[in-house]
Amino acid sequence: MRSLVGLLAVVAAASLYLYSLSLYLPAAPRRHPHSAESKHVETAESEQQRADSSGEPSGLKFPSDLEELRELSELLQFYKTEHTGYVLLLFCSAYLYKQSFAIPGSSFLNILAGAIFGPYQGLLLVSVLTTVGSTMCYLLSKAFGKRYITTLFPDKVSLLQGKIEENRDCLFFFLLFLRFFPMTPNWFLNMSAPIVNIPITFFFCSVFIGLLPYNFICVQTGVMLSEVASLDDLFCWERLLQLLAIACMALLPGALIRRLSQKRLKLDVQPQNGLITDKKVQ
Structure with a gap:
C-alpha cells in the first residue's frame, strides 16, 4: 500500500506541474511577416484569438491524430520564434511525462520534434528524452512497481526473466536486439527491467542506441510533414527517394543486429503473446 501511495503522489505531482506549465502561455510574438510566412502566422494568430476568447490554453494537449499534430506543430513553431525556452521546456516536460x-x-511527440526543432536537433533531443524518460520509468518501477507488475504480468515477466538469464553472457547485445526488434513492448521492457535484474547502465545505453533508428524515422517524418502543403508534395519523386533513403538508413543497423544475433544469442524465431517463445536459434 505504501508503494502505491508513493506512486500516486509522484503521478499527481508530475501531472500538476505539467498542467500548470501548459496554462502559462506567453504572449504571442508581435511581428509583421511577409509572403510565404503570412499564412503560417495568420493561422497561429487565429488560434491564439480563439484561445483568448474561450479563456482556455490554445490547444496545448497531447495530439491523438495527425490533424491535431499539425495544428500543435504550427502553434509551437509560431511561439518558438520568441519563446524558444518555453517551447523547449514544455516539450521536454511532456515527453518525460509520457515516457516516465x-x-x-511518444511517436507523435517524436514527429512533433522533427517539425519544430528540425532533423538534427530534433533527433538529438528525442534520443536523450527517450533515454532519460525510460530510465525514470525504470527507477519508478524499481521503487514502487515491482510487486504490481509481477502480479499483473506473471507469465510475461517469467518468460523475459528466462531469456535474460539465457543470454546473461551477452546481455547488452540481447537488449539491443529487443530494442531493434520489439518482440515485447518497450513500455513493458522499461517497467520489467529492474525486476529481471537488468543493470541500469546496460539499460540506459541500450535504450539510447537501440531506439535511434525508430527515433530517426519519426523525426524525419515530422520534418517532411512540416515542409509539405499537400499530398501531391508528399508523393513527388524527391520525397519518395528521401523516404527510401530514410528507410534504408534506419533498417541497416537492425539487419546487422539480426544477422549477428543468429550466431550469438539464444533467441526465438516467432513471437508469441507479446514475448518470445522457447524455440532457440541454432
Missing part, C-alpha cells in the same frame, strides 16, 4: 509513466503516444 509508460503512456502510449
Whole structure:
C-alpha cells in the first residue's frame, strides 16, 4: 500500500506541474511577416484569438491524430520564434511525462520534434528524452512497481526473466536486439527491467542506441510533414527517394543486429503473446 501511495503522489505531482506549465502561455510574438510566412502566422494568430476568447490554453494537449499534430506543430513553431525556452521546456516536460509513466503516444511527440526543432536537433533531443524518460520509468518501477507488475504480468515477466538469464553472457547485445526488434513492448521492457535484474547502465545505453533508428524515422517524418502543403508534395519523386533513403538508413543497423544475433544469442524465431517463445536459434 505504501508503494502505491508513493506512486500516486509522484503521478499527481508530475501531472500538476505539467498542467500548470501548459496554462502559462506567453504572449504571442508581435511581428509583421511577409509572403510565404503570412499564412503560417495568420493561422497561429487565429488560434491564439480563439484561445483568448474561450479563456482556455490554445490547444496545448497531447495530439491523438495527425490533424491535431499539425495544428500543435504550427502553434509551437509560431511561439518558438520568441519563446524558444518555453517551447523547449514544455516539450521536454511532456515527453518525460509520457515516457516516465509508460503512456502510449511518444511517436507523435517524436514527429512533433522533427517539425519544430528540425532533423538534427530534433533527433538529438528525442534520443536523450527517450533515454532519460525510460530510465525514470525504470527507477519508478524499481521503487514502487515491482510487486504490481509481477502480479499483473506473471507469465510475461517469467518468460523475459528466462531469456535474460539465457543470454546473461551477452546481455547488452540481447537488449539491443529487443530494442531493434520489439518482440515485447518497450513500455513493458522499461517497467520489467529492474525486476529481471537488468543493470541500469546496460539499460540506459541500450535504450539510447537501440531506439535511434525508430527515433530517426519519426523525426524525419515530422520534418517532411512540416515542409509539405499537400499530398501531391508528399508523393513527388524527391520525397519518395528521401523516404527510401530514410528507410534504408534506419533498417541497416537492425539487419546487422539480426544477422549477428543468429550466431550469438539464444533467441526465438516467432513471437508469441507479446514475448518470445522457447524455440532457440541454432
